[in-house]
Amino acid sequence: MSQPSKLDVLDSRLSSDDADKFLNDLRKQQEQKQDYWKFEIVPNYFKQSDLATDETTFNYLNEHFGRVKSWENVFENLDKLNEAADSDVCYKVFFLARHGQGYHNLAHDKYGNDAWNDYWSKINGDGEIVWGPDPELTELGQNQAKENYKQWQVELKHGCRLPTRWFVSPLSRSIDTLTITWENITKLEEARPLIKENIRETIGVHTCDKRSTRSIIDSKYSPKGYIIEPGFAEEDVYFKKDYRETVREHAMRINEFFQEIFTLKDNVICVTSHSGSIRASLLVLGHRQFSVGTGGMIPVFVKGTKIVNK
Numbered sequence: 001m002s003q004p005s006k007l008d009v010l011d012s013r014l015s016s017d018d019a020d021k022f023l024n025d026l027r028k029q030q031e032q033k034q035d036y037w038k039f040e041i042v043p044n045y046f047k048q049s050d051l052a053t054d055e056t057t058f059n060y061l062n063e064h065f066g067r068v069k070s071w072e073n074v075f076e077n078l079d080k081l082n083e084a085a086d087s088d089v090c091y092k093v094f095f096l097a098r099h100g101q102g103y104h105n106l107a108h109d110k111y112g113n114d115a116w117n118d119y120w121s122k123i124n125g126d127g128e129i130v131w132g133p134d135p136e137l138t139e140l141g142q143n144q145a146k147e148n149y150k151q152w153q154v155e156l157k158h159g160c161r162l163p164t165r166w167f168v169s170p171l172s173r174s175i176d177t178l179t180i181t182w183e184n185i186t187k188l189e190e191a192r193p194l195i196k197e198n199i200r201e202t203i204g205v206h207t208c209d210k211r212s213t214r215s216i217i218d219s220k221y222s223p224k225g226y227i228i229e230p231g232f233a234e235e236d237v238y239f240k241k242d243y244r245e246t247v248r249e250h251a252m253r254i255n256e257f258f259q260e261i262f263t264l265k266d267n268v269i270c271v272t273s274h275s276g277s278i279r280a281s282l283l284v285l286g287h288r289q290f291s292v293g294t295g296g297m298i299p300v301f302v303k304g305t306k307i308v309n310k
Contacts, residue, residue, distance in 0.1 A: 003056065003057060003058065003059055003293055004055065004056065004291035004292060004293035004296065005109070005293060007108060007109065007113060008275060008291045008292070008293045008294070009055065009056060009291040010113060011275045011276065011279070011291075012055075012275060012278075012279050012289055012290065012291035012292070013279075013289060014247060014279070014283065014289060015247070018246075018247040018248060018283070019283060021246075021247075021248040022247065022248045022251045022252065022283060022284075025248055025252060026251075026252065026255060029252070030307070030309075031309070033309065034308070034309060035306055035307060035308045035309065036259060036306070036307055037258070037259050037262040037304045037305065037306055037307070038304070038305045038306075038307050039258065039262075039284060039285045039286055039302055039303070039304055040285075040286045040302070040303050040305075041285060041286050041287045041300060041301065041302060041303075042081075042091065042301040042302065042303050044068055045067070045068055045069070045074055045077075045301040046065070046066045046067060046068060046298075046299050046300065046301060047063060047066040047067075047068060048060075048066045048287075048288075048290050048298050048299070048300075049287055049288060049290075049300070049301075051288060053066075053290075055290050055291045056291070060296065060297060060298070061147060061148075061151050064154075064155060064158065065095075065151070065155060065160070065297065065299050066298070066299060067299070070158075070159060071155065071158055071159035071160040071161070072159045074093070074301070075093075075159075075160075075161045075268075078091055078092075078093055078267060078268075078301070081303075082267060088305060088306040088307075088308075089303065089304065089305050089306070090262065090267070090303075090304050091267065091301070091302065091303050091304070092261075092262070092266075092267045092268070092269060092301075092302050092304065093161075093267065093268050093269070093299060093300070093301050093302070094269050094270075094271055094281075094299065094300050094302060095163060095268075095269070095270045095271070095297055095298075095299050096271050096273070096278050096281055096282075096292070096297065096298050096299070096300060097148070097177065097178070097181070097270065097271065097272040097273070097296075097297040098177075098272075098273065098274060098275055098278055098292045098293070098294060098295065098296050098297065099137070099141065099169075099171075099173040099174040099176075099177040099272065099273070099274060099294065099295070100137050100138075100140070100141030100142060100143070100144035100145045100173070100176075100177050100180075100294055100295035101137065101138045101140045101141035101144060101294040101295065102131070102135045102136065102137055102138065102141055102173040102208065102294075103129050103130060103131045103135040103136060103138055103208075104121075104131035104132065104135045104206075104208035105138075105141075105294055106129060106131075106138055107120060107125075107126065107129050107131045108121075110129070121205065121206040121207065121208065122205060122206070122207065122241075123207060124207050131207070131208045132206070132207025132208045132210065133207050133208065133210035133211070133212070133236075134171055134172050134173075134208070134210060134211055134212045135172075135173060135208050136172060136173065136176070137173050137176050137177065140294075141173065141177070141294060141295060142176075142180060144177075144294060144295025144296075145176070145177045145179075145180035145181045145295060146180055146181075147295065148177075148181045148295065148297060149180060149181045149182070149184060149185065152181065152182075152185055153185065156185070161268050162185075162186065162268070163266075163268045163269055163270040164266045164267075164268055164269070165194075165264065165266040165268075165269045165270070166178065166182070166191050166192075166193035166194070166269075166270045166271075166272070167193065167194050167196055167199060167257075167261075167269070167270070167271045167272070168193050168194070168195055168196070168199070168226070168271070168272045168273070169195075169196070169199050169200040169201065169272065169273040169274060169277065170195045170196070170197060170200055170211045170212075170217055170228075170232070171200055171201060171209070171211050171274070172212065172217075172220070174200075174272045174273055174274065175193075175195065175217075175220075175221055175226065175272075177272055177295070178193055178270075178272040179224060181272075182270075183224075187225070188224050188225035188226070189224075189225035190225070191225065192225055192226070192227050193225065193226050193227070194226075194227050194228075194229055195217065195221070195226055195227065195228045195229060195232070196229050196257065197229070197232065197238070198253045198254065198256055198257040199254065199257055199271060199273045199277050200273070200274070200277065201273070201274035201275075201276050201277055202244065202245050202247075202250050202274075202276040202277075203238050203239055203240075203244070203245045203250075204238075204239060204240045204241075204242075204243045204244040204245050205240070205241065205242070205243065205244040206244070209239070210236050210239040211236045211239070212236075213234055213235060213236075214228065214232050214233065214234045214235075215234060247276075247279070247280065247283070250276060250277070250279075250280040251280040251283050251284050254277060254280040254281050254283075254284050255284045258281070258284055258285070258304075262304040262306075275291075275292065275294075278292050278298065281300075282298075282300070285300055285302050287300055
């Protein structure tokens with residue numbers, strides 16, 4: 001199953017003023033900076049950016065991840081655009097992956113959106129399912145990651161370019177999804193995926209979105225080749241039981257991530273995170289709203305322009 005569920009579509013939506021509030025905060029922040037990157041989607045490379053594509057029926061596994069033309073065309077044009085670009089412009093292709101189904105997703109489906117948000121999301125389990133903190137992938141979630149592994153093999157044979165950098169949320173469901181998807185395609189010890197706080201799920205209230213300690217993450221994933229970013233605290237200092245991050249706040253920290261990434265030379269990048277993080281990423285990058293189901297992925301072709309305040 002690669003199409004989003006009704007809950008996935010609901011979770012991907014912005015309220016009427018989410019975008020306006022984010023853009024207003026972003027504008028204020030940009031005015032205070034010496035320089036910053038402005039983002040926009042380059043059209044006609046992936047079907048997901050086309051308003052005519054129906055997200056509720058679109059199956060990226062059956063659509064070569066959604067490419068409009070051949071992979072050779074995508075990456076030849078990426079190279080040509082970067083070669084011809086001024087020093088203040090660069091282009092990148094991101095593969096934004098969502099973790100496979102976790103036990104919190106199973107519980108969300110079990111109880112429905114209202115009951116989940118009002119009660120169940122605030123505790124750790126119901127006696128049958130444990131979803132907090134930092135829930136594991138279900139068997140279905142593991143299989144979804146395996147499906148992506150199989151499809152990546154197909155796309156690479158058809159000319160898709162292997163990413164040169166991997167970034168991942170510190171929550172185990174995202175790291176495990178990345179591992180299952182990529183460990184038999186590339187050597188993770190050489191890829192060195194970087195675990196970053198800024199791309200984690202919406203923070204607060206929901207126990208499933210509280211991460212493990214640094215020590216646990218380090219012991220589980222450093223032997224596999226993962227790197228934890230500098231300054232990563234032992235405890236989850238960002239999680240609050242009584243306050244949940246807004247879409248605007250989430251998008252502001254996701255923007256900081258992309259500001260950093262656009263200083264890198266790498267132009268093909270994989271980011272494995274969450275539905276809320278992808279929703280915020282699409283808002284930051286200027287992409288249409290587009291729902292991604294558990295274990296799903298959306299590629300985006302992005303132009304970044306460096307703006308210098310005078």
